[in-house]
Amino acid sequence: MTGIILGAAGLGLLWSVMTIGVFLTYRVLDIADLTAEGSIVTGAAAAAVIIAGGGNPFAASLAAFLAGAATGLITGLLHTKLKIPALLSGILCMIALYSINIRIMKGAANVSLLRKTTVYTEVLRLLPSAANKDMAAIAAGLLCAAAVCAAVYWFFGTELGSAIRAAGDNMKMARSQGINTDNMIIMGLALSNALIGLSGGLIAQYLGFADVSMGIGSIVIGLASVIIGEVLFGVKTFRRTLFSLVCGSVVYRIVIAFVYKLGMPASDLKLFTAMTVAAALYLPKLTKKWAKRAKGGGGNAVG
Amino acid sequence: MLSVEEVRKTFNAGTVNERIALDGVTFRLEEGDFITVVGGNGSGKSTTMNAIAGVFPIDSGSVRIDGRDITALPEYKRAAYLGRVFQDPMMGSAARMNIEENLALAYRKCRRRGLGWGVTKKERGKYRELLAQLDLGLEDRMTSRVGLLSGGQRQALTLLMATLNKPALLLLDEHTAALDPKTAGKVLALTEKIVTENKITTLMVTHNMHDALRYGNRVMMMRDGRAVFEAAGEEKARLKVADMLEMFEI
Ligand SMILES: Nc1ncnc2c1ncn2[C@@H]1O[C@H](COP(=O)(O)OP(=O)(O)OP(=O)(O)O)[C@@H](O)[C@H]1O
Ligand SMILES: [Mg+2]
Numbered sequence: 001m002t003g004i005i006l007g008a009a010g011l012g013l014l015w016s017v018m019t020i021g022v023f024l025t026y027r028v029l030d031i032a033d034l035t036a037e038g039s040i041v042t043g044a045a046a047a048a049v050i051i052a053g054g055g056n057p058f059a060a061s062l063a064a065f066l067a068g069a070a071t072g073l074i075t076g077l078l079h080t081k082l083k084i085p086a087l088l089s090g091i092l093c094m095i096a097l098y099s100i101n102i103r104i105m106k107g108a109a110n111v112s113l114l115r116k117t118t119v120y121t122e123v124l125r126l127l128p129s130a131a132n133k134d135m136a137a138i139a140a141g142l143l144c145a146a147a148v149c150a151a152v153y154w155f156f157g158t159e160l161g162s163a164i165r166a167a168g169d170n171m172k173m174a175r176s177q178g179i180n181t182d183n184m185i186i187m188g189l190a191l192s193n194a195l196i197g198l199s200g201g202l203i204a205q206y207l208g209f210a211d212v213s214m215g216i217g218s219i220v221i222g223l224a225s226v227i228i229g230e231v232l233f234g235v236k237t238f239r240r241t242l243f244s245l246v247c248g249s250v251v252y253r254i255v256i257a258f259v260y261k262l263g264m265p266a267s268d269l270k271l272f273t274a275m276t277v278a279a280a281l282y283l284p285k286l287t288k289k290w291a292k293r294a295k296g297g298g299g300n301a302v303g
Numbered sequence: 304m305l306s307v308e309e310v311r312k313t314f315n316a317g318t319v320n321e322r323i324a325l326d327g328v329t330f331r332l333e334e335g336d337f338i339t340v341v342g343g344n345g346s347g348k349s350t351t352m353n354a355i356a357g358v359f360p361i362d363s364g365s366v367r368i369d370g371r372d373i374t375a376l377p378e379y380k381r382a383a384y385l386g387r388v389f390q391d392p393m394m395g396s397a398a399r400m401n402i403e404e405n406l407a408l409a410y411r412k413c414r415r416r417g418l419g420w421g422v423t424k425k426e427r428g429k430y431r432e433l434l435a436q437l438d439l440g441l442e443d444r445m446t447s448r449v450g451l452l453s454g455g456q457r458q459a460l461t462l463l464m465a466t467l468n469k470p471a472l473l474l475l476d477e478h479t480a481a482l483d484p485k486t487a488g489k490v491l492a493l494t495e496k497i498v499t500e501n502k503i504t505t506l507m508v509t510h511n512m513h514d515a516l517r518y519g520n521r522v523m524m525m526r527d528g529r530a531v532f533e534a535a536g537e538e539k540a541r542l543k544v545a546d547m548l549e550m551f552e553i
Contacts, residue, residue: 155418157420157421158417158418158419158420158421159407159411159416159417159418159419159420159421160416160417160418161421162400162404162407162408162416162421162422163408163416165397165399165400165404166397166400166408169397169398169399169400170393170394170396170397170398172389172394173394173395173396173397174379174397174408175378175379175382176356176378176382176385176387176395177382177408177409177411177412177464178379178380178382178383178411178412178413179379179382179408179416180377180379181379
């Protein structure tokens with residue numbers, strides 16, 4: 001039992017980096033960016049190829065981050081320079097990435113990292129000898145999530161970060177305040193997908209492989225984590241929100257682990273996640289409706 | 304100071320929805336002018352402002368500010384010269400950011416945005432003072448999200464943001480139209496105070512003839528995408544609402 005929870009927590013922490021990336025586009029830029037489905041694999045592929053070639057796993061993780069940034073940059077250029085709607089730009093990039101990801105993996109659909117030196121084998125060497133791979137994942141995931149949260153918190157408090165938030169919040173206002181909104185959107189998309197790429201790189205090292213189809217449904221998992229985190233842990237301040245995103249990712253993984261344990265076939269996972277997100281997106285509207293009815297604002301009220 | 308020369312703009316050219324919004328509008332403002340602009344719905348008042356602000360490229364003509372031709376500059380670059388307040392109170396500030404962050408965005412309008420803090424301690428004191436002058440109690444809510452403010456409060460804040468770095472030209476597009484009469488009066492009084500104290504060249508669109516005559520030193524009427532009437536100084540002072548309405552009828 002604890003084994004399941006430890007595994008889920010570790011994986012959740014690694015996914016939390018992706019969740020923060022999804023949050024940046026979905027909440028900060030107000031764009032549903034489907035590039036994520038491809039960029040998570042790009043990160044995984046880039047890291048896996050380097051590690052399989054005997055490269056340093058930390059350098060490989062950095063490469064995953066940079067490769068992810070490049071994918072966001074392309075979506076951003078499609079959207080701002082070619083004026084393709086954001087959703088469609090993301091879809092185009094995602095589809096193109098399918099081919100590119102296979103090229104990164106030198107024509108193969110997957111790369112195995114069996115018995116290679118990964119971030120976790122490195123971390124495991126620093127931990128007491130009783131520790132296992134899941135604990136190494138938790139340690140590495142915690143460290144990474146904390147570092148990403150701190151960096152994101154700092155960045156969005158700077159002048160540049162504020163300008164990106166303004167562009168996502170109110171484009172017209174941002175331009176009238178002299179902000180180059182196109183550049184801000186490109187930067188925001190690049191940053192978001194950089195985090196998603198990094199997350200992909202870390203997940204691949206944990207799973208022991210990169211696979212071209214590992215990204216399918218990842219945007220929905222990211223959204224589910226964002227929403228679960230926001231609802232369960234609150235969004236009072238930005239700091240709180242970041243904490244909630246990490247917790248949301250972990251909770252999602254633990255819930256999934258339990259649902260598996262209860263006997264749900266693995267192939268139903270995506271259906272389950274999609275339904276969770278749909279329900280969670282509808283929830284605020286439903287509660288509003290109820291609040292209205294409770295106030296007696298309904299159409300049938302007779303005075 | 305501002306010169307708008309023969310500006311033309313046709314929307315949806317070549318389609319059934321073709322609409323000539325500006326048909327050679329021409330006017331000039333001197334340093335310190337406060338001009339009010341009236342005209343029927345669809346006469347091109349907002350389009351004129353948007354042409355000055357660079358919201359869309361114009362078909363022909365030119366816009367110059369302080370002798371510099373800005374016709375080809377993108378919107379975000381022209382912002383350095385302009386302060387803008389829109390008709391919709393939601394349009395002028397970022398709802399999910401707080402009051403001080405919004406002011407800080409405006410404060411950095413003409414500056415490079417780097418990795419320094421988005422709001423510094425020193426600024427906060429300054430913003431608190433400025434907000435206190437609005438007399439709306441906003442100085443005690445500097446970390447509240449702007450989305451929580453009322454329309455009037457947001458419009459007052461937008462006005463403050465638009466004039467934080469004295470702009471070469473202030474563009475006000477029916478900025479009190481969405482407010483209740485009392486709040487509208489307050490925001491207008493505030494507008495006049497800020498504009499006269501800082502001697503800001505201002506262009507204010509309004510549908511209220513009283514306001515058009517009461518405020519500013521010049522008045523302009525638009526029809527069919529052209530400036531059809533102008534009065535300044537003494538001549539404007541002599542104008543009555545009835546005169547304006549009569550001209551409106553033509
Ligand atoms: N983005 C646009 N696309 C198409 N047509 C437009 C656009 N903006 C304005 N127009 C048209 O241009 C004409 C001038 O509009 P404008 O908004 O400048 O009028 P206005 O004087 O501000 O009117 P109001 O008093 O109603 O605000 C109108 O016929 C309008 O329909
Ligand atoms: Mg208008």
